[in-house]
Amino acid sequence: MEPVIMIRTMKIMKIADILKAMDTTEELAKEMGFLPRDCLFLRLATEEACTNAYEYCKKERRFPFNVFWKREGYKFKIIIKQKGGCFSIEPSDVVNTGMRGRGLQLISHIVDHVYVKQVGNDVLFCMCKCKKYLSEE
Template identity: 75%
Template sequence: MKHTIMIRTMTIMKPADILKAMEVTEELAERMGFLPYDCLFLRLATEEACMNAYEYCQKVQKLPFRVFWKIDEGQLMIVVKQQGGCFSITNHDTVNTGPRGRGLQLIAHIVDDVYVKQEGNNVLFCMCKCKKK
């Protein structure tokens, strides 16, 4: 039987909360034994995902949103849960040189698995990184 442990959850109301979420990600990744390089990039992925959610939620007046961290058999999962509609993630090999839109592409290259799922009125943006054995 697969055993999942919920490690932490956090409510994001303001940009300072996003900094705290980045610190939680880095702390958990370090505790799991990820290399410093991976810890830094997981922190960056958390920042990108949270900033996207923050900007959207602020624009549509649906703050706050939540972040969840789970550790499951050597895998760190970071989930950003916000109110709103589903969106898609496409992994492109071409470089986006526009003023916006690089965050999701960056996240997709940092983590091992990334997906979006609709759950009622909420959308869950899930990022998973496996610790190499």
């Protein structure tokens, strides 16, 4: 079993920090050897997850929140940690045409595994993308 390696952490307080988190995701995904298309989509997933957390933290006055990047063998994990209650992710292939609410659905189609976990007073939003070997692509 491959060890989990914490690659980076970042505290998010303002919108500019989200842009830095997006850059970090893209940089780390490139270092892991993800295809340019996957790097772009992981950047987008980071943006969506951080924007959701930012809007919640702003509304509830619960700043900051944190982003963690981890590597476990061929798995790249992006974890958003914020104060608050757990929420659910309902997988659906029905297209949401409303003004809001497409971010989680989009993320679930970008990454290979996504889940939410309550840990004490914190909620962890975890996204995992697996690096495929050349023979699988």
